[in-house]
Amino acid sequence: MIRLLVVFGPLVLWSFLASGEMLDFDDRNTSDLCYLCACSLDKTYVDCSRRGLTDIPEGLGSEVKKLNISYNEISIFPPSINRFYNLNALDIRGNRLTELPANALQNLTTLEVLNLSKNYFETWLNLNPNEVFEPATHLKTLDLSHNKFKTMGNLANQELLISSSLEILILDHCQIDSIHGRSPLSGLINIRILSLNHNPLQRIHSLISPTLNSLFVNNCELSNINRNELTYLPSLVYLQMSHNYRLELSSSTYNLYSESLKFLDISYCNVLQPNLQGFPNLRKAVLNHNMVRFLGSNEFANNTKLEYLDLSYNNIGSLRSDTFRGLSKLKYLDLSWNEIAVMPEDSLLQMPSLTNLKLARNYLTRVGHLKSMSITVLDISSCEISAIGKDSLEGLQSLVDLDLSRNLLSYIPESISSNTLRYLNLNYNRISTVNNFTFFMLPRLTGLAVIGNRFTTIWKRSFFDSNVYLERLDLGDNMWRCDCADDGMFDFYDFITLEPNKKEESYNLICNSPANVIGQTWLEACYFIWNPSEKNPNIDSLIWFIIVMIITLSLCILLVNTIRRSMKRRLRNIQAERERQVEEARDRLRQLRIRAEQEALCNTPDPRDLIAPPSYDEALSMPKLNTSCHSLNETGTGKTRRKRGRRKTKSSGDLLEETERNGNVRTYDDMELAEPSGVDRQRRPRRNRRYGSHEIAELDTSPGARRRQIISEYVDDNVDSIVVEVEAELERPSRRTERSISTDDNLRHESDF
Template sequence: MRIVLELALLVLGVISSCRAVNCPWPCRCTWVVDSLYADCSRRSLQTYPNFDGIPVEHLDLSGNKFLEFPTLYADIDSLIYLDLSSNYISSIGAKTLIGFTSLRTLLLANNSIDSWESLSPNEAFKYAPSLKRLGLDGNRLGSFGNGESFELLTSSSLTDLGLSSCGISSIGGDQMVNQLPNLERLNLANNQLAQIAALPSRTLRVLDLSNCSIKNLSGFFLDAMQNLEALNLSRNTELQFDSLSEDPILTYMLRKLDVSYCNLDSIELSGLPQLTEVRLQGNLLRVVDVNTFANNSMLEVVDLSQNVLRHIGQDAFAKLKRLKELNLAFNEIARLDRNFIRNNDVLVELNLSRNVLQKLTKIVSNSVRTINMSWCEITSIESTALSSLSVIQKLDLSNNLITDMPTFMRSETLQQLNLANCRLTTVRNNTFREFPELADLHLNGNRLTSPIPPNYFDGNKFLDQLWLGDNPWICDCHSPLFVDFYDYLTAKPAKIKDRNHLRCAAPAVFYGKLWEFACADVWILNARTSSTGEKAWSIIMLTLLGLGALVLGYACLQKYLRKRKVRQSDREYEENDDELRRIRDLNERILREEATPSLQHTQEISLLPSYEDALRMPKLVRPVKSMMDLSGPERARNSRKLRRSQTHADGDGSQSEAEDGLQLDSRQRFRSVEMLSNRDKERTAQYGPYRRTGYMEYNQSGSRRFSIEDSRFPAAHLKTQNLQSAEQIGNFQSYENSPYTKRKPKIAEIPPFKRVNMMADSVEFLTDPEYDEVGSKHGSPFAKRKPKPPVLPPPTMKVSAQVYTLQQSPVLELDPAIEDYFSAARKQPSSSTIASDFQELDEPELKSLPDDNRSSTISRSDVEQDLERGKRKKRKNSTSRRVSGSFTAANAAESSSSDSELNALVHKPMRETLF
């Protein structure tokens, strides 16, 4: 538990040392747990470093060249340790320590203080109320405790005072004790004390008077220190400490006594019954018997080393029941009684080194765990030497003259056996067999030449440390035993601990070489020429390794393919995402362009061809009665049926002739539908805001609407565009053959009144040459009739909306005037609302007005025949005319059945671009 706690503190110290501190140059600051240590020692500094704002606790300024006490550190409240040793400070003022309220340790050793008066002892240390330790060692103070009052050291908190090597020649006086009421430790070592007075102190516990030339130590001196526990009188070579003294020593509080190196030839410790530790080394003691420690039954540590002891009595330590450590090294002991430590039941460590035992005999002890018998000139060992040491763990027999280990030597508890630097030449198979707990064996520095068979250590299952260096090994590299022994030592975990000292002494070519270098060539060759079994095993291992490598490679390949597939999927996803983003951007741009306001956005577009389109049309074989004849196949079929019915009704010609007259050569017809279909290209084309024909858009029914402004001519880029197919170009004749080039509109020649009253179903009524001939015919009512002003009040005109519903007329279908290549995908008549440029004017029924200008010579029958002929011609051409307004079959029937009551549908003039 203690080790764990120390490790924890060390870790905390390391962690704390990593905390950043702005340490002044050239000091070195480290954190130990929560304390900041600043080391500025031995830097030859003459000015004090500045620690302003740094919470330093331990400050070491020793070994520099400071001349004055550092009063600038008085404001550092955290400073508890200040070391100013080995400087040149000569004095301390009475108020120098003002502000050092937290200071606990102040070291001023080895400075230039030459008197107590220079320290201001009675005033200076009063301002350091927390001061516990004061070191004044190495200063020349002269005396202690027997001067004037102003020279007496005064401090109510001081517990440890160091005055060693201060040239003090006298000690004494009650004044010292009175001025230092809490003093516990006093060091007066290395002073020449010619006179020692009594130090009556009830608090003093440790007193060091070593090397002080003390000759006599009276009992009165020790009685004055009632609570003294440790007294060091070592190296006082003239000290008398025996029973012959006039004033015998008697104290019951002293626990530790050190009188080593005092040239004592006898010792009397009967007056110190409470002693627990006595050190008597380096004296001239010759005998230790039962009376030496008769009255010291509390002793735990006895050090009798470096004396001239030759004999140890049988019961010399019998009364020391608490003895734990006994040191008898560096004496002249030649023989040991086997029971001399038998009664010491708690003795743990026995040191008998540097004696002249010559033979290891049986020692009886139930508590000793460590025995050191090195350098004892032992030549032989009894086989039962360890049989009575029931708990022995460590035995050191190094540097002796042992040549052979006994055969039946055994120990059930021995763990460490040191036989280094002896004279062992051989190791038998049963040498270490009886040490089952052996873990550490030192055989280095002996005379072993032949390798030890590994089976000699079969009984030592815990053996993990072997030391075999510095032996004259004969390196027979071809010997199987040598190879096996080397393999045993170096097999992991390696048991050999001094491998670099394992060298060859023979043959001469290998002298001084390590085993590995000496036999490397031979062992490598043997490894190449190994046995068949080893080769087979190697092949098996290589095969397994190869299979493992293949499996690993396959797994890596699978992993690579999976990653590649994932990367490819990610790349495809990114490409698709980019393409979708581009399409989305393109759609957004198109929508923004379509949403751009035009000049005339609300105008409707007609499907009628422009003037230039009409001029490009080739001449037809027969005249077209209306635009519906060009584009409406159903309308053409209805017209053909109507003509067929009229032909049968009148009986003017046979049915075959009428049909032949209405048939057109399909190969020579102009494909006007295809030309009209080229209008679809105009819908998909993107036109700028400055096209000549204005803005173009399409309604729900697919009809095209142009703005009125600049709609007379098409866009400039359409003039150079080939809008006709190869057949159209081949069937094209000339502009002169077009019926629209010769036809002259007669709308301007017809008075408005006549336009309203005449029964015109379409514009062709005004432009068809056949109607020009009507006026020249004899029976035509228009040839002689002249308009008269109406008698009735002017009719009320009702203008309907431009949007009308086109109703399908239930008339018979005629063949179209041009060939329809799109008949397979014929569209049904749309019932949607279509914008038109025509206005429907509904008038009340206009009855025939009397014509006073007509000649009375014309008979009634002729007039009726002419009117009937005109009606037939109108009905014949009605299917090919472009119907605007709400013209239906009912209206046609009504107009044909009534001669006197006529309902004329007057149209707004067709756009001039048609002509």
């Protein structure tokens, strides 16, 4: 208990402080300290750990009682600490402090816990140890672990530390390898607990304190202790020196004496003999994992107050009947994991208060006739025991719990007797049979475990007729043969698995034979045999079952048909909707096609524009016009219209022919077409294309030819005389003919037809 207080005391304290109710982020005011740190509701506890701070942030008030600024980047002890005169606990570990000013704790009269561990202190002088702790008149716990002091020597006639109130000093992992000179504890007049764990310390020397109660030097390098070293610690109660692998308590150190020592832990050392005679008031001794080879006579004769003795994990090979003489108050003795082959029968009588004895992992071959009036728990598991005598337990008149698991037992003797035994553990042995008399002489038996044995035949209820207090029966992991036709199997299954006296879970009972039920539980393998009415139902039940199945099947078919009809109806609606949409799309396409045809009809070019003028030879062979006519594009008034365009010349041959036919000669300048009066429109230029005579027949049936026919009829009705002049054209460039646009609304256009 004291060890836990020392090792985990500071951690428990800080976890208790941290478990206080904190302010939520939404409740914090961004202008105060609690925006950066975690604060309690009354702001008496402030946690600013791991914030990367180099100093105490502003905003702290004098009401703060617990301040945690650990694991930051503080390299100089904050001078503003002295304004927190109500501070009870200060955690400044894990920073970069190298020295402590003399006035660092000024005004901190209520400070009780100071944690300076995991900093960079290298010498005691950097702490100002004679001055810095004097203002803290209530300081009780000082943690300086994980620094680099390296020694605990005198400081030029100065005390190592001076504090009238300090009770707990923790110096773990400080690389301390020696204690010399004046006692480092002389300035600590109320020191109670000193922890020096995990230091390369080789000797405990010059430790003088009338008040020191607990000393921890675990995981050090101690090799021996001076015989009078503990006499300078008259109040020492708890001494722990485990994991000092070179520490020996040889016979030459039997004078090691401490009248006040009550708890001693020297486990994981190199102890060859216990040699505890110098501790008359010792109550608990832990010497496990050592090198003890034998225990001589009267080994613990001077330890009359010893109550707990742990000698496990040693090499003890032999005991004597008077080895434990004088241990009249011993209650717990652990001798497990040794090499004991024989346990003297009368050796336990020297310990009249012994209640718990552990002999597991030894070389015992049989349960001897041990005698004890007080032992209640006996553990002799994992030995090599192959036989138990009928009267082996009669000498243990108070035995309650016996553990014989993991041995070589092949049978349990009949009528093994004990009027007090309640729990018998026989797991993982080689037992294969029991009978009516096996547990007959164990009337108080309440729990029996035989897991992992070799039972094949199902037990009978009658085996436990005399065990009226039996509450627990563990039968798992055995090779049971399930004979379901045997009424005894069902009777025993009912006895151990059914309420109200349930003793075992049914899923732990597994069949190992015959082959058709391997791996099944007893209930699975024998269910229909034990319940034939469920396997062969009566006629009425069968008829009702058939009726119910028919009705259920009919309802299912009706439901399926209804769903199918609904789905078909829905598919028809979807198909009709699709057809309607397709028809609408077709109508839209038809209208678009008609509109496109109309637009194409209106925009079709004049076929005359597509026919090239005849060549010179073709023009000579064409018939001569006897009358002149206006151009088909110039309809309406009948007046002549001046022909616009490029002036063109005629050949001399054409002029001579024309002169001979008409009797007069007209020059090119006089050849103009008469335009109708009142019409101001431009003539469209002809397209620059040439066609042969063989294409004229095809163009006569074109839509353009029909339009020209209509136009010609219209012109014949409205034009008195149309004169057409044919001019000879030698060559003209190819160019696109544009239609003339008339500004007169009374004139007819080709597009009107």
